[in-house]
Amino acid sequence: MSDTTQPPQPRNHPLAGVIGWPIAHSRSPSLHGHWLQRYGITGYYVPLPVMPEHLAEVLRVMPRMGFVGANVTIPHKESVLALADVVTDRAALIGAANTLIFRADGKIHADNTDGYGFIANIRQHAPDWRPEQGPAALIGAGGAARAVVASLLESGVPELRIANRTRIRAEQIKAEFGAKLVVYDWAEAGNMIEGATTVVNATSMGMEGKPPLRVPLDALSPGTLATDLVYTPLITPFLAEAQARGCQIVDGLGMLLHQAAPGFERWFGQRPEVDAALREVLLA
Structure with a gap:
Protein backbone atom coordinates (compact mmCIF):
# COMPACT_ATOMS: atom_id res chain seq x y z
CA MET A 1 0.00 0.00 0.00
CA THR A 113 3.32 58.17 11.79
CA ASP A 114 5.73 60.27 13.90
CA GLY A 115 3.25 63.12 14.30
CA TYR A 116 0.50 60.68 15.24
CA GLY A 117 2.82 59.12 17.83
CA PHE A 118 3.74 62.53 19.24
CA ILE A 119 0.12 63.58 19.79
CA ALA A 120 -1.06 60.15 20.99
CA ASN A 121 1.69 60.16 23.62
CA ILE A 122 0.57 63.54 24.96
CA ARG A 123 -3.10 62.57 24.92
CA GLN A 124 -2.35 59.39 26.87
CA HIS A 125 -0.29 61.02 29.61
CA ALA A 126 -1.84 64.50 29.67
CA PRO A 127 -5.52 63.93 28.82
CA ASP A 128 -6.47 67.47 29.88
CA TRP A 129 -4.07 69.07 27.36
CA ARG A 130 -5.76 71.76 25.28
CA PRO A 131 -3.49 72.81 22.41
CA GLU A 132 -5.85 75.59 21.34
CA GLN A 133 -5.48 77.46 24.64
CA GLY A 134 -2.18 79.14 23.82
CA PRO A 135 0.99 79.27 21.73
CA ALA A 136 3.34 76.31 21.41
CA ALA A 137 7.13 76.73 21.49
CA LEU A 138 9.33 74.28 19.60
CA ILE A 139 13.06 74.01 20.20
CA GLY A 140 14.76 72.52 17.14
CA ALA A 141 14.01 72.30 13.43
CA GLY A 142 15.37 68.90 12.35
CA GLY A 143 13.54 66.00 10.74
CA ALA A 144 11.53 65.04 13.81
CA ALA A 145 10.53 68.68 14.33
CA ARG A 146 8.70 68.73 11.00
CA ALA A 147 6.38 65.95 12.14
CA VAL A 148 5.78 67.80 15.42
CA VAL A 149 4.95 71.02 13.54
CA ALA A 150 2.44 69.26 11.29
CA SER A 151 0.73 67.52 14.20
CA LEU A 152 0.58 70.62 16.45
CA LEU A 153 -0.96 72.71 13.69
CA GLU A 154 -3.48 69.97 12.97
CA SER A 155 -4.29 69.82 16.70
CA GLY A 156 -5.25 73.49 16.70
CA VAL A 157 -2.41 75.51 18.27
CA PRO A 158 -3.07 79.18 17.46
CA GLU A 159 0.63 80.04 17.12
CA LEU A 160 3.76 77.96 16.82
CA ARG A 161 7.06 79.55 17.81
CA ILE A 162 10.24 77.87 16.65
CA ALA A 163 13.95 78.42 17.29
CA ASN A 164 16.91 76.50 15.91
CA ARG A 165 20.65 76.95 16.20
CA THR A 166 20.74 77.33 12.42
CA ARG A 167 17.95 79.85 11.82
CA ILE A 168 17.60 79.04 8.11
CA ARG A 169 16.20 75.59 8.92
CA ALA A 170 13.46 77.16 11.03
CA GLU A 171 12.77 79.66 8.24
CA GLN A 172 12.41 76.79 5.76
CA ILE A 173 9.80 75.12 7.97
CA LYS A 174 7.89 78.40 8.28
CA ALA A 175 7.95 78.80 4.49
CA GLU A 176 6.38 75.36 4.08
CA PHE A 177 3.90 75.35 6.98
CA GLY A 178 2.60 78.91 6.92
CA ALA A 179 1.73 82.02 8.84
CA LYS A 180 1.04 80.46 12.23
CA LEU A 181 4.79 79.86 12.62
CA VAL A 182 6.95 82.56 14.21
CA VAL A 183 10.72 82.14 13.94
CA TYR A 184 12.96 83.23 16.83
CA ASP A 185 16.74 83.56 16.88
CA TRP A 186 18.47 80.85 18.89
CA ALA A 187 19.60 83.48 21.40
CA GLU A 188 15.92 84.30 22.02
CA ALA A 189 14.75 80.72 22.58
CA GLY A 190 14.28 81.39 26.29
CA ASN A 191 12.07 84.41 25.53
CA MET A 192 10.07 82.33 23.06
CA ILE A 193 8.85 80.16 25.92
CA GLU A 194 7.13 83.04 27.74
CA GLY A 195 3.35 82.62 27.55
CA ALA A 196 3.57 79.28 25.73
CA THR A 197 1.19 76.61 27.00
CA THR A 198 3.06 73.80 25.21
CA VAL A 199 6.86 73.57 25.02
CA VAL A 200 8.66 70.86 23.04
CA ASN A 201 12.34 69.94 22.84
CA ALA A 202 12.83 68.41 19.40
CA THR A 203 16.63 68.51 19.50
CA SER A 204 18.99 65.73 20.61
CA MET A 205 20.40 68.02 23.30
CA GLY A 206 20.02 66.46 26.71
CA MET A 207 20.31 62.93 25.34
CA GLU A 208 22.89 60.62 26.91
CA GLY A 209 26.23 61.37 25.26
CA LYS A 210 25.00 64.66 23.75
CA PRO A 211 25.55 68.26 24.92
CA PRO A 212 22.98 69.65 27.37
CA LEU A 213 20.11 71.87 26.26
CA ARG A 214 21.33 75.35 27.14
CA VAL A 215 18.07 77.24 26.73
CA PRO A 216 16.97 79.33 29.75
CA LEU A 217 13.70 77.99 31.13
CA ASP A 218 12.90 80.81 33.55
CA ALA A 219 9.85 81.82 31.50
CA LEU A 220 8.13 78.45 31.89
CA SER A 221 4.73 78.88 33.55
CA PRO A 222 3.23 76.42 36.04
CA GLY A 223 0.70 74.25 34.23
CA THR A 224 2.51 74.43 30.90
CA LEU A 225 2.87 71.09 29.12
CA ALA A 226 6.55 70.27 28.52
CA THR A 227 7.57 67.28 26.42
CA ASP A 228 10.87 66.01 25.07
CA LEU A 229 11.44 63.77 22.05
CA VAL A 230 14.53 62.37 23.80
CA TYR A 231 13.89 59.26 25.93
CA THR A 232 17.41 58.33 27.03
CA PRO A 233 17.36 59.38 29.83
CA LEU A 234 13.64 59.11 30.35
CA ILE A 235 13.55 62.30 32.41
CA THR A 236 15.90 64.69 30.67
CA PRO A 237 17.34 67.75 32.42
CA PHE A 238 14.80 69.82 30.43
CA LEU A 239 11.89 67.79 31.78
CA ALA A 240 13.32 67.75 35.32
CA GLU A 241 13.57 71.55 35.41
CA ALA A 242 10.14 71.95 33.82
CA GLN A 243 8.64 69.69 36.48
CA ALA A 244 10.39 71.65 39.23
CA ARG A 245 8.76 74.79 37.82
CA GLY A 246 5.29 73.26 38.10
CA CYS A 247 4.87 72.10 34.51
CA GLN A 248 3.12 68.94 33.44
CA ILE A 249 5.72 66.76 31.74
CA VAL A 250 5.49 63.96 29.17
CA ASP A 251 8.60 61.92 28.34
CA GLY A 252 9.53 60.91 24.80
CA LEU A 253 9.27 57.12 25.08
CA GLY A 254 5.54 57.08 24.36
CA MET A 255 6.06 58.73 20.98
Whole structure:
Protein backbone atom coordinates (compact mmCIF):
# COMPACT_ATOMS: atom_id res chain seq x y z
CA MET A 1 0.00 0.00 0.00
CA SER A 2 1.50 3.28 -1.08
CA ASP A 3 1.91 6.18 1.32
CA THR A 4 -0.49 8.91 0.24
CA THR A 5 0.48 11.30 3.02
CA GLN A 6 1.24 14.70 1.56
CA PRO A 7 4.33 16.57 2.75
CA PRO A 8 3.53 19.55 4.97
CA GLN A 9 2.92 22.72 2.99
CA PRO A 10 5.01 25.76 3.84
CA ARG A 11 3.17 28.47 5.77
CA ASN A 12 3.72 32.12 5.01
CA HIS A 13 4.15 34.13 8.16
CA PRO A 14 4.12 37.93 7.94
CA LEU A 15 7.60 39.39 8.03
CA ALA A 16 8.48 43.00 8.84
CA GLY A 17 11.52 44.87 10.08
CA VAL A 18 13.29 48.16 10.63
CA ILE A 19 15.71 49.57 8.06
CA GLY A 20 18.53 51.87 9.12
CA TRP A 21 22.29 52.39 9.17
CA PRO A 22 23.36 51.64 11.83
CA ILE A 23 20.44 49.75 13.36
CA ALA A 24 21.77 47.75 16.34
CA HIS A 25 20.56 50.46 18.77
CA SER A 26 16.92 50.28 17.61
CA ARG A 27 14.31 49.29 20.17
CA SER A 28 11.73 48.51 17.49
CA PRO A 29 12.47 44.74 17.38
CA SER A 30 11.82 44.48 21.14
CA LEU A 31 8.67 46.57 20.78
CA HIS A 32 7.14 44.60 17.91
CA GLY A 33 8.38 41.31 19.32
CA HIS A 34 6.46 42.02 22.52
CA TRP A 35 3.27 42.68 20.57
CA LEU A 36 3.69 39.56 18.41
CA GLN A 37 4.05 37.45 21.54
CA ARG A 38 1.22 39.19 23.40
CA TYR A 39 -1.30 38.62 20.60
CA GLY A 40 -0.10 35.13 19.66
CA ILE A 41 0.78 36.16 16.11
CA THR A 42 3.18 33.92 14.22
CA GLY A 43 5.18 36.62 12.52
CA TYR A 44 8.62 38.13 12.66
CA TYR A 45 10.14 41.59 13.00
CA VAL A 46 13.87 41.93 12.40
CA PRO A 47 16.56 44.64 12.32
CA LEU A 48 17.87 45.31 8.81
CA PRO A 49 21.19 47.17 8.55
CA VAL A 50 21.12 48.75 5.08
CA MET A 51 23.74 51.12 3.73
CA PRO A 52 22.34 54.11 1.80
CA GLU A 53 23.72 52.95 -1.53
CA HIS A 54 21.87 49.62 -1.17
CA LEU A 55 18.48 51.01 -0.10
CA ALA A 56 16.74 50.91 -3.50
CA GLU A 57 17.91 47.37 -4.23
CA VAL A 58 16.85 46.12 -0.80
CA LEU A 59 13.37 47.65 -1.08
CA ARG A 60 12.83 45.98 -4.47
CA VAL A 61 13.68 42.52 -3.17
CA MET A 62 11.98 42.65 0.26
CA PRO A 63 8.43 41.86 -0.95
CA ARG A 64 9.75 38.81 -2.79
CA MET A 65 11.33 37.64 0.48
CA GLY A 66 7.95 37.70 2.24
CA PHE A 67 8.13 41.13 3.85
CA VAL A 68 4.78 42.89 4.27
CA GLY A 69 6.32 46.17 5.39
CA ALA A 70 9.03 47.92 7.33
CA ASN A 71 9.86 50.83 9.56
CA VAL A 72 12.47 53.26 8.31
CA THR A 73 14.90 55.22 10.44
CA ILE A 74 18.04 57.35 10.03
CA PRO A 75 19.44 57.95 7.44
CA HIS A 76 16.73 56.65 5.08
CA LYS A 77 13.55 58.48 6.12
CA GLU A 78 13.83 61.12 3.39
CA SER A 79 15.30 58.85 0.68
CA VAL A 80 12.43 56.35 0.73
CA LEU A 81 9.96 58.96 -0.51
CA ALA A 82 11.60 58.93 -3.95
CA LEU A 83 11.52 55.12 -4.01
CA ALA A 84 7.88 54.67 -2.95
CA ASP A 85 5.03 54.29 -5.44
CA VAL A 86 2.42 55.85 -3.14
CA VAL A 87 3.19 58.58 -0.58
CA THR A 88 0.58 59.77 1.93
CA ASP A 89 -0.15 63.48 2.19
CA ARG A 90 1.35 63.71 5.67
CA ALA A 91 4.56 61.97 4.63
CA ALA A 92 4.86 64.35 1.67
CA LEU A 93 4.20 67.37 3.91
CA ILE A 94 6.76 66.26 6.49
CA GLY A 95 9.25 65.27 3.80
CA ALA A 96 10.02 61.89 5.35
CA ALA A 97 8.52 58.43 5.86
CA ASN A 98 8.94 56.05 8.77
CA THR A 99 6.47 53.32 7.78
CA LEU A 100 6.36 51.28 4.57
CA ILE A 101 3.66 48.87 3.46
CA PHE A 102 4.39 46.41 0.66
CA ARG A 103 1.02 46.06 -1.04
CA ALA A 104 -0.31 42.95 -2.73
CA ASP A 105 -0.12 44.70 -6.11
CA GLY A 106 3.64 45.11 -5.62
CA LYS A 107 3.58 48.83 -4.88
CA ILE A 108 5.39 50.43 -1.95
CA HIS A 109 3.18 52.66 0.22
CA ALA A 110 5.03 55.22 2.36
CA ASP A 111 3.57 56.94 5.43
CA ASN A 112 4.78 58.99 8.38
CA THR A 113 3.32 58.17 11.79
CA ASP A 114 5.73 60.27 13.90
CA GLY A 115 3.25 63.12 14.30
CA TYR A 116 0.50 60.68 15.24
CA GLY A 117 2.82 59.12 17.83
CA PHE A 118 3.74 62.53 19.24
CA ILE A 119 0.12 63.58 19.79
CA ALA A 120 -1.06 60.15 20.99
CA ASN A 121 1.69 60.16 23.62
CA ILE A 122 0.57 63.54 24.96
CA ARG A 123 -3.10 62.57 24.92
CA GLN A 124 -2.35 59.39 26.87
CA HIS A 125 -0.29 61.02 29.61
CA ALA A 126 -1.84 64.50 29.67
CA PRO A 127 -5.52 63.93 28.82
CA ASP A 128 -6.47 67.47 29.88
CA TRP A 129 -4.07 69.07 27.36
CA ARG A 130 -5.76 71.76 25.28
CA PRO A 131 -3.49 72.81 22.41
CA GLU A 132 -5.85 75.59 21.34
CA GLN A 133 -5.48 77.46 24.64
CA GLY A 134 -2.18 79.14 23.82
CA PRO A 135 0.99 79.27 21.73
CA ALA A 136 3.34 76.31 21.41
CA ALA A 137 7.13 76.73 21.49
CA LEU A 138 9.33 74.28 19.60
CA ILE A 139 13.06 74.01 20.20
CA GLY A 140 14.76 72.52 17.14
CA ALA A 141 14.01 72.30 13.43
CA GLY A 142 15.37 68.90 12.35
CA GLY A 143 13.54 66.00 10.74
CA ALA A 144 11.53 65.04 13.81
CA ALA A 145 10.53 68.68 14.33
CA ARG A 146 8.70 68.73 11.00
CA ALA A 147 6.38 65.95 12.14
CA VAL A 148 5.78 67.80 15.42
CA VAL A 149 4.95 71.02 13.54
CA ALA A 150 2.44 69.26 11.29
CA SER A 151 0.73 67.52 14.20
CA LEU A 152 0.58 70.62 16.45
CA LEU A 153 -0.96 72.71 13.69
CA GLU A 154 -3.48 69.97 12.97
CA SER A 155 -4.29 69.82 16.70
CA GLY A 156 -5.25 73.49 16.70
CA VAL A 157 -2.41 75.51 18.27
CA PRO A 158 -3.07 79.18 17.46
CA GLU A 159 0.63 80.04 17.12
CA LEU A 160 3.76 77.96 16.82
CA ARG A 161 7.06 79.55 17.81
CA ILE A 162 10.24 77.87 16.65
CA ALA A 163 13.95 78.42 17.29
CA ASN A 164 16.91 76.50 15.91
CA ARG A 165 20.65 76.95 16.20
CA THR A 166 20.74 77.33 12.42
CA ARG A 167 17.95 79.85 11.82
CA ILE A 168 17.60 79.04 8.11
CA ARG A 169 16.20 75.59 8.92
CA ALA A 170 13.46 77.16 11.03
CA GLU A 171 12.77 79.66 8.24
CA GLN A 172 12.41 76.79 5.76
CA ILE A 173 9.80 75.12 7.97
CA LYS A 174 7.89 78.40 8.28
CA ALA A 175 7.95 78.80 4.49
CA GLU A 176 6.38 75.36 4.08
CA PHE A 177 3.90 75.35 6.98
CA GLY A 178 2.60 78.91 6.92
CA ALA A 179 1.73 82.02 8.84
CA LYS A 180 1.04 80.46 12.23
CA LEU A 181 4.79 79.86 12.62
CA VAL A 182 6.95 82.56 14.21
CA VAL A 183 10.72 82.14 13.94
CA TYR A 184 12.96 83.23 16.83
CA ASP A 185 16.74 83.56 16.88
CA TRP A 186 18.47 80.85 18.89
CA ALA A 187 19.60 83.48 21.40
CA GLU A 188 15.92 84.30 22.02
CA ALA A 189 14.75 80.72 22.58
CA GLY A 190 14.28 81.39 26.29
CA ASN A 191 12.07 84.41 25.53
CA MET A 192 10.07 82.33 23.06
CA ILE A 193 8.85 80.16 25.92
CA GLU A 194 7.13 83.04 27.74
CA GLY A 195 3.35 82.62 27.55
CA ALA A 196 3.57 79.28 25.73
CA THR A 197 1.19 76.61 27.00
CA THR A 198 3.06 73.80 25.21
CA VAL A 199 6.86 73.57 25.02
CA VAL A 200 8.66 70.86 23.04
CA ASN A 201 12.34 69.94 22.84
CA ALA A 202 12.83 68.41 19.40
CA THR A 203 16.63 68.51 19.50
CA SER A 204 18.99 65.73 20.61
CA MET A 205 20.40 68.02 23.30
CA GLY A 206 20.02 66.46 26.71
CA MET A 207 20.31 62.93 25.34
CA GLU A 208 22.89 60.62 26.91
CA GLY A 209 26.23 61.37 25.26
CA LYS A 210 25.00 64.66 23.75
CA PRO A 211 25.55 68.26 24.92
CA PRO A 212 22.98 69.65 27.37
CA LEU A 213 20.11 71.87 26.26
CA ARG A 214 21.33 75.35 27.14
CA VAL A 215 18.07 77.24 26.73
CA PRO A 216 16.97 79.33 29.75
CA LEU A 217 13.70 77.99 31.13
CA ASP A 218 12.90 80.81 33.55
CA ALA A 219 9.85 81.82 31.50
CA LEU A 220 8.13 78.45 31.89
CA SER A 221 4.73 78.88 33.55
CA PRO A 222 3.23 76.42 36.04
CA GLY A 223 0.70 74.25 34.23
CA THR A 224 2.51 74.43 30.90
CA LEU A 225 2.87 71.09 29.12
CA ALA A 226 6.55 70.27 28.52
CA THR A 227 7.57 67.28 26.42
CA ASP A 228 10.87 66.01 25.07
CA LEU A 229 11.44 63.77 22.05
CA VAL A 230 14.53 62.37 23.80
CA TYR A 231 13.89 59.26 25.93
CA THR A 232 17.41 58.33 27.03
CA PRO A 233 17.36 59.38 29.83
CA LEU A 234 13.64 59.11 30.35
CA ILE A 235 13.55 62.30 32.41
CA THR A 236 15.90 64.69 30.67
CA PRO A 237 17.34 67.75 32.42
CA PHE A 238 14.80 69.82 30.43
CA LEU A 239 11.89 67.79 31.78
CA ALA A 240 13.32 67.75 35.32
CA GLU A 241 13.57 71.55 35.41
CA ALA A 242 10.14 71.95 33.82
CA GLN A 243 8.64 69.69 36.48
CA ALA A 244 10.39 71.65 39.23
CA ARG A 245 8.76 74.79 37.82
CA GLY A 246 5.29 73.26 38.10
CA CYS A 247 4.87 72.10 34.51
CA GLN A 248 3.12 68.94 33.44
CA ILE A 249 5.72 66.76 31.74
CA VAL A 250 5.49 63.96 29.17
CA ASP A 251 8.60 61.92 28.34
CA GLY A 252 9.53 60.91 24.80
CA LEU A 253 9.27 57.12 25.08
CA GLY A 254 5.54 57.08 24.36
CA MET A 255 6.06 58.73 20.98
CA LEU A 256 8.23 55.77 19.95
CA LEU A 257 5.57 53.33 21.14
CA HIS A 258 2.56 55.05 19.58
CA GLN A 259 4.19 55.72 16.20
CA ALA A 260 4.76 51.97 15.87
CA ALA A 261 1.11 50.97 16.37
CA PRO A 262 -0.35 51.88 12.93
CA GLY A 263 2.35 49.93 11.08
CA PHE A 264 1.93 46.87 13.29
CA GLU A 265 -1.81 46.91 12.62
CA ARG A 266 -1.33 47.12 8.86
CA TRP A 267 1.29 44.37 8.75
CA PHE A 268 -0.06 41.89 11.30
CA GLY A 269 -3.81 42.64 11.38
CA GLN A 270 -4.03 43.54 15.07
CA ARG A 271 -4.28 47.01 16.60
CA PRO A 272 -1.78 46.81 19.49
CA GLU A 273 -2.21 48.41 22.89
CA VAL A 274 0.33 50.89 24.25
CA ASP A 275 0.35 50.37 28.00
CA ALA A 276 2.56 50.23 31.09
CA ALA A 277 3.67 46.65 30.35
CA LEU A 278 5.03 47.72 26.97
CA ARG A 279 6.92 50.61 28.54
CA GLU A 280 8.52 48.20 31.00
CA VAL A 281 9.71 45.97 28.18
CA LEU A 282 11.37 48.90 26.42
CA LEU A 283 12.93 50.22 29.62
CA ALA A 284 14.31 46.84 30.72
